[in-house]
Amino acid sequence: MSEYLVNIQNLKLSFFTPAGEVKALNDVTIQMKQGDVLGIVGESGSGKSVTAYSLMGLVPEPGRIISGSIEFDGHPMHTMTEKELRQIRGNEISIIFQDPMTSLNPVFTVGNQIEEVILLHTDKNRKQARERAEELLNLVGINEPRKRLRQYPHELSGGMRQRVMIAIALACEPKLLIADEPTTALDVTIQAQILELMNDLKEKIGMSIIMITHDLGVVASMCEKIAVMYAGKIVEYGTADEIFYNPHHEYTKGLLLSIPKLTATDHEKLIPIEGTPVDMLMPPKGCPFAPRCNSCMKICLKEMPPYTDVNDDHYSACWLLQKQAYKMIKDGVAR
């Protein structure tokens, strides 16, 4: 048994589409201990969801793992068969999807869908499963659980459906919960309810959480560790405080400057990141962020930057952090 609950090493994953190979993940390494809450932030297409799905063995066609390993709680997830994966999915890892409107089955009652998980993974009988389902709905803050169990998803509001999704995810007390943009489709006041609920549950149950989102506000309030992804690569990783107050990658810095802040008292112009996101069919050679980077040097366009440790728990992939780069700038070789 390794010391890590999640241990993804140098994962490379590509989608072989008719238009060509899309390198969705490029050398992704993630390690999480039991109880960690990790936030993965990035723009659409940066590979944050694919990372989480690959951890569950849910890579959709035509995606394939090229190299690297995925270990969860000592199980080598990348070599396991579908049958073995099923034992783990929903039982030890579960996932909440972005859109609660489409991720529940419209033709089964809520109760049916919660009980299904319990019956599949535990040796409880139907009656016990129903009791457990009721208990779960109570836990996620749904009133009149007995009545709700008999209702169909269309009878519930968006926030309620997301609570049901969370109840399903928690049914077997998983060691790891993956939340894929759990609040993006919801209104702000409902988002606040769901975030509050997840914070509560984290403390009550003590599970690890991977929170995938593009909203820096959500990660700031929920996560201890943050991985920033860009074009299939983790460009910076560190504790929440390090990422927000001591960012070292130009992309992270750019992101933080480009969001309007409610707490600002005077009107400061936003500083956007210029350019457009990477075309994943034709990624640039070298650092994927180089074409949009203000501090781009010659080497950035040629070679992928290695990871540099900023301190113990914080690393970033940027040539600027390499000592030689500083020397070269000083000598006027680079730029």
Added chain:
Amino acid sequence: MNKLVEVQNLKQYFPAGSNSLFNKRFIKAVDDVSFSINKGETLGLVGESGCGKTTTGKSTIRLHEPTAGKIIYDGKDITKVNMLPYRRKMQIVFQDPYASLDPRMTVSDIVGEAIDIHKLASSKAERKDKVITILERVGLNSEHANRFPHEFSGGQRQRIGIARSLAVDPEFIVCDEPVSALDVSIQAQIINMFEDLQDEMGLTYLFIAHDLSVVKHISNRIGVMYLGKLVELADSLELAFHSLHPYTKSLVSAIPVPDPRISRQQKRIVLEGDVPSPLDPPSGCRFRTRCQYATKICAEQEPEFKEVASDHFVACHHCCE
């Protein structure tokens, strides 16, 4: 101050089936909303989905025919007039840059359509020049003119949508969630562009969005809507820091602050339950079912939308106690 747009007691009802032959039911999407926008100003409208902010925006430029109420543009009542001359002055940018551009038209046709309709160009060459000038103004270039929408990314499409609205040299633009479908890094580009265009062309905006931080950034004043009603209207800083209506307060507190030290101590006012159905809104104050201060009077009487401080309007029975 010079009022450019004035909306008085606007009501917009949509028929929603009937429970019997003579008893028609209506969704009161916008119910008695009044506000005005000064020349060169940006008025923000925020609220949750279904609160009527988009409907208000569309009714203001008469893309919906208002059920009741008056819309006054530059001193003239335009509630019942032929809109064609006013379409040159009032434009709209839509939320979804994927659905709001015709996939079979080239960019130059999309932008040029309005130029043709209003006969703003006397020759083909002039039309082409005009289109290219506008495209350049929104950060695209002449090469883009002959391409189709599917060849562009979301941010670029939104630029095309903005170019289309600028084609007729408008004075007033309704921006209906123009940045919600975009990635964060692109969002800032578009917001900055809206601000630059306003400075250059003296535009007036009605800026609709659900993201209060974005609205606060771009607007001079902000109106907050709940279930078809305007519940608070104030200067944007005043609203962000000294809001009075309990709904606005919870809305402000619910926004996750992108700053770990602040957000760890942040006390969210979490509202119970969901927004009631607009088919059957609560009596009296519409917010009372989720309000922690609600008393008897809230159920009986509808609160008046009154000015409690200079330029700060609130509709609440209890906020000034």
